[in-house]
Amino acid sequence: MNNTQSTEVIFELSKSGRRCHKLPACDVPASHALSALIPQEHLAEKPPPLPEVGEIDLIRHYINLSARNMSIDTNFYPLGSCTMKYNPKRHERLAALPGFASLHPLQDDDTTQGMLEILFEMQQFLAEISGLSAVSLQPAAGAQGELTALFVAAAYFRDKGQAHRRKVLVPDSAHGTNPASAALAGFNTVTVKSGKNGLVDIEDLKSKLGDDTGVFMITNPNTLGLFETQIKIITDLLHSKGALVYLDGANMNAILGITRPGDFGADMQHYNVHKTFTGPHGGGGPGSGPIAVRDFLAPYLPAPVVVKDGARFKLNFDMPKSIGRVRSFFGNVGILFRGYAYIRTLGPDGLRKVSEQAVLNANYLRTRVSKGYEVPHTGPCMHEFVASAHTLLHKRQIKAMDVCKRLLDYGFHAPTVYFPLVVKEALMMEPTETESKETLDAFADALLKIKDEDPEFLRNAPHTHIVSRPNEAKAAKEPILRWTPNKQ
Ligand SMILES: Cc1ncc(COP(=O)(O)O)c(C=O)c1O
Known part of the structure; x- marks a missing residue:
């Protein structure tokens, strides 16, 4: 820009x-x-x-x-793991219809039957897509979905007299929210190593799995954009020890209608409706992170859930084993509604095509980018891949961050940078299904040009933006939100 x-x-x-x-x-x-x-x-x-x-x-x-901000409506936004796909404007129009937008969450059930029906159907759709049986729409983000599911797991183990299962296993490639959620829910986290191929090292997993293991949190496809091909062996292993498997569903955009977490052995999962199902997001929200669980975990879900009673829909608070509310009212209904519109518009075949196209786009981009950048895990990839600026740093003192900052001058948002931690100088790219070949080519061309540019020039990039290199941690933690006059 x-x-x-x-x-x-x-x-x-x-x-x-x-x-x-x-x-x-x-x-x-x-x-x-x-x-x-x-x-x-x-x-x-x-x-x-x-x-x-x-x-x-x-x-x-x-x-x-x-116009100083980049957004999905103005620029290509290949932020790996964040699934920044186009947010159809039709969803905004539907969500703004007065019958939805003017509802008050304290209204009587009799006057909100339409919205309750939508939420009920959304629970059913999400259960079907995951291959699991019960859903809570309450969590307001993926991270809160993780936390909620771990509370559900803890309540289940307490109920079974197995409160000693305090250990949560997390692969070293996992998103930081996984160990953070486990710690917040009162579990002890233990890291499981990835092998050279980027997949879970089964021998390391076996060595850490014990009678005290409660949950294994796995992301599949994982954050390297690779499908865990041994997933069934892994989930069987966990179940043989009486532990549960949690699927971090941030990467569902790769597998919609192709495979289902419930079918490959997951017991619980979260969705990021704001990623997979096009809820607009960024800048911290709004989000929506519903969870789906197997039938034996359903009694512990946050109350209320929406149920159908004859021809009527109602909120069911009668859940004596529920962990209680995790969010006010029924979740982030505005985002859930947009996700519902997306699922209804595409249907099962359309959702499958979304994932097929997302995987195709990622593989096309990976092949082009690998002509100039190291891609440590050779393909094919799923919906995203991780390149590295490691050799570039050694040969030309150009860091991943320099490449990302310079991309802004070319009119592209940066990929996710320095994550996952298992790849040095990581550049994690997720093009999504909504981008054209021309956009992917223009982005790949820019990356290939940047690697040959003057390192000093790159260190000072971006050159066309009002703010160049802010202290990003400080900008997030101590934002200056109020104007004060310059002191003379
Ligand atoms: C793999 C993975 N897990 C979990 C999360 C957390 O999701 P949210 O940002 O909705 O809290 C993210 C978010 O980037 C993610 O990429």
């Missing part, structure tokens, strides 16, 4: 007396004015120092600000 507009803020455009609008003269009698009703000591001494600007300046200011 070539954005070199002025960095002026709206306060600096302010000119005394300038307005966007003209209000009619106040016809409320002075005795009824708010200022007459509120005690004097609570009144502000003077109006707040708001910017005084005309409408055109105001509009230009905000439109220019909005």
Whole structure:
């Protein structure tokens, strides 16, 4: 994005007396004015120092600000594991229909039958796609889905008199939320190594599996974009020890309608509706991370779930073994609704095509990128792959981060960088099914050009953006959200 507009803020455009609008003269009698009703000591001494600007300046200011961000609607966004696919605008129109948008979560069931029917069907669709039997729509993100499922597992083991199963096994290629969720749920995490082929090392898994193991959290396809070909052996192994298998479903975009976690042995899984089923996301939300579980775990799901009672739909709170609520009301209904619209639009065959195309696109891009970058795990890949700038760093002192920053100048969002941790200088790319061959070619061309550019020039990239290299940790942890005037 070539954005070199002025960095002026709206306060600096302010000119005394300038307005966007003209209000009619106040016809409320002075005795009824708010200022007459509120005690004097609570009144502000003077109006707040708001910017005084005309409408055109105001509009230009905000439109220019909005154009400084990259988004899926403006740029290719190959953020591995995050599935940044196109968010169909039709879903926005449907979600904005007054019958949905104006509902209040405290309304009586009798007046929300339409929405309850949609949530009920969504539970059924997600159960069918996973090959599992019961669903909770409550969790508000993938990470919260993980945590919820682990609470469910802990409640199940407590109920069975097996509270000693405190160990959760997690592969070293897993997303950081997996061990974090296990720790938050009170389990001890133990890392399982990946073999040279990038898949779970079965011998290492066996050596760590014991009677104290509660859950194995596995991502399949894993974060290297590889399908765990021994998944059935792995899940049988876990079950033979009485442990449960949790499937991190962040990568469901690769397997929709092709295989089902329940069929390859998972007992629980989460979905990222905001990834796989096109909920718009980024910048921390909104998300939706429903979980699906096997029938014997259903009693422990968060209450309420939506049930059908004759021809009526209702919220079932009568779940004595439930772990309780994990989120207010029924989950992030706006995102669930968009996911529902997507599933209904595509149907089973369409969903399968989504995954086939996503895998095809990733393999095409991998083949092109591998002409200039190391790709440590040779293909074919699933819906994403991980390249490495490791050799580039050795030969030309160019880091993965330099490549990513420079991509912004070419008009592309960066891939996921430095994850998974098992690959040095990782560049994790997920093109998704919605991108054309022309876009994939343009992106691959940019990557191949960048690797031959001047290392010093790359170290200072991006060159066309107002903000170049912020301290990213500080920007996330200490965001400056309020403008303050420059001190003279
Ligand atoms: C493999 C994997 N697991 C879990 C998560 C967590 O999902 P969320 O961001 O919805 O909390 C992510 C998110 O990037 C992920 O890539």
